[in-house]
Amino acid sequence: MTLDVTVVVPTIGRDSLQRLITALDRGEGPRPAQVIVVDDRPAPQTLELRGDLTVKVLESGGRGPAAARNVGWRAADTRWVCFLDDDVMPTPTWLSALEADLAAADAAGAAGTQGRLEVPRETTGRPTDDEQRTLRLATAQWITADMAYRRDVLVEVGGFDARFPRAYREDSDIALRITSAGHRIVVGDRRCEHPVAxxxxxxxxxxxxxxxxxxxxxxxxxxxxxxRIGEGNGRLPAHTATTAAAAGALLALAARRPRAASVAGLAWTALAADFTLRRYRGGSRTAAELSRIMLSSIMIPPLAVGHRLIGEWQHRAAGAEPPLAVLLDRDDTLIQDGPYLNDPRGVVSMPGARRALDRLRDRGLLLAIVTNQSGVARGLISPEQLGAVNAEVAGQLGPFHSWQVCLHGEDDGCACRKPAPGMVVAAAAALGVPPQRCVLIGDTGGDVQAALNAGARAILVPTDRTRVEEISAARSHPRAAVAPTLTAAVDMVLRA
Structure with a gap:
């Protein structure tokens, strides 16, 4: 029996990956339909995975676990996608338990099911301050070390937010977006062991x-x-007060105000001592750990505040979810438009097109072509000639994740020819993203209207043949914009 689930494992090449694959290979229960390992090292090497389990290996360019999981689940074609971290160890009955968990989630109408994590310790006695960080995973909510989601819900919310570059908060973020959309996440009975880091x-x-x-x-x-994610208040307010007291003491000393420096210094001492004692009492309470905690407790508050300020600046414009895919018109946007081009030798890319597209690829955005080709309906281009021209376009400009081509004429009444939204909707479905997270770049009002009709955004890059009223309409619409060049349009997308 085969489960209608894809297991996705993001990895940075740790030795524990083989242990995970072996555990899945030898586990009791039905086989998953697919196992996809996503190599997230900036410079991937060959992954030699042993066993009878068929494993597909993809690459994500070292952009972090959120981006790696997106690469994995978008390559899946099953109803469910189960994410496992490369350092967990499923129990021998994990696959059987997963089958029961997915059936229970389907019966409950849930969008996700969370596995249970056990964090065994190799030492006895009280856990250290560092060990407690991993131990908290056993009771944490929505940990993606073992989490399954319905693929259609992942499409609905746009997958993981790749702006989270670390293995931190990306799991809470996607779960919060899923539950905010009205879906439920339930806890299953399958179990994995998670080592203490x-x-x-x-x-x-x-x-x-x-x-x-x-x-x-x-x-x-x-x-x-x-x-909303089930956590208590963080320590940032206390860290801010500690950092402010230290800064105040230093400034007062520089200004030769000893009394003010003493007051600020006492405040810093009290706050730093309180933080140190809290960590010591919650840890192993050994002399060796006390010395480590004392040093790090002095350094943590300014580091925490500094990182938070950097984050506030980095994400100062973070409002709506950023685009996940860029859809592009072909003629007069990516290549110079020849009337009913049927010879690949006539393909001439627009200035800067390859570099602009590579910038989008480097940022992990998905790319698709949406193009009207009525020359086929008119008998001016054969399907074979169109295929050869499109192959030359890809050869000059690089690969695209999807090609959507309308072969109908203007009077055929199809739902795909722009300005109808059919190709935009089809491209979004093929890419595994909601249309609202797509941006279409084109040179005509039909391109803009097709995007808007599908709920996507649009950027018009006018040419000499673009009508003035089309430019005015794009400028006045809240979900459209006008850019002077393709490079400038890409700049707009990346700024979002």
């Missing part, structure tokens, strides 16, 4: 970069976002 005294400093991601969460969901 190795740590040094610097680990507590490195994880402060997550404050940048917290800034994005606040921008997206408002000041009460922590309560």
């Amino acid at each position: 190795p740590a040094t005294w610097r680990t507590s400093l490195r994880v402060q970069a997550g404050n940048r991601d917290n800034a994005l969460m606040r921008r997206k969901f408002g000041p009460r976002w922590r309560a």
Whole structure:
């Protein structure tokens, strides 16, 4: 029996990946329809995975686990997608339990089902401050180390937000968007072990970069976002007060105001001591850990505040969800328009087109062509000639994730020919994104209207043949814009 589920594993090439694949291969229960491993190393190497399980390996360019998961689930064609981290260890009955969990989720009308994580410790005694970070995964909500979602719901919300570059908050973000859309996420009975992450005294400093991601969460969901994901208040207010006290003491010393410096210094000492004691009491309470905690407790507050300020600046314009895909007209947008072009030797790309498209590819945006080709209906271009021309376009400009071509004439009454929305809707479906997260770049009012009719955004890049009224209409519409060149249109997309 085969489960209607794809297992997606983002990896950075850790040795634990083979252990995971072996556990799935030897597990009891039905096989998943697909297993997709997404290599997220900036410079991928060959992954040699042993076992009888058929594994498809894709690459995501080192853009982080959120982007890697998007690459994986968009390549899936099953009803369900189950995400596993490359360092978890499923129990021998995990596949059987997954089958039961998916059936229960379907019966309940749920959009997702969360697995249970167990975090075994190799040592006895009280856990250290660093160990507790991993131990909290066992009770955390919506952890994507073992989480299954319906693929259609992933399409609906646009997948993971790749603006989260770390393995932090991207799981809470997508779950919050799914539940905000009216869907339910239930807890299943399948179980995985999650190892306690190795740590040094610097680990507590490195994880402060997550404050940048917290800034994005606040921008997206408002000041009460922590309560919505089941967390208590964070320590940023206390860290801000500690950092302000330290800065005040230093400024007062520089201004030769010893009394003010003493007051600020006492405030800093009290706040730093309170933070140190809280961490020590919650940790292993050993002398060795106390020395590490004392040093890091002095450094954490300014680091946390600094990362938060950087995040607030980076995400200052984060409002609506950014575009996930760019749809492009072909003639007079990407290549010079020859009347009913039927010879690949006549393909001449527009200036800067390849570089502009590569910039979109580098940022992980999906690309599709949407083009009217009525010359086929008129008998002026054969399907074979059209295929050869399109192959030359891809050869000059690079690969596209989808081609949508309307072969009908103006009077055929089809639903695909622009300005009808058919090709835009079809491209979005092929790419696995909602039309609202697409931007169409074209040179005519028909391009703009096709995008707007489908709920997408549009950018008009006028040519000498673009009518003045089409330009005025694009400028006046809230979901459209006008750019002087394709490069400028790409700049607009990337700024979003």
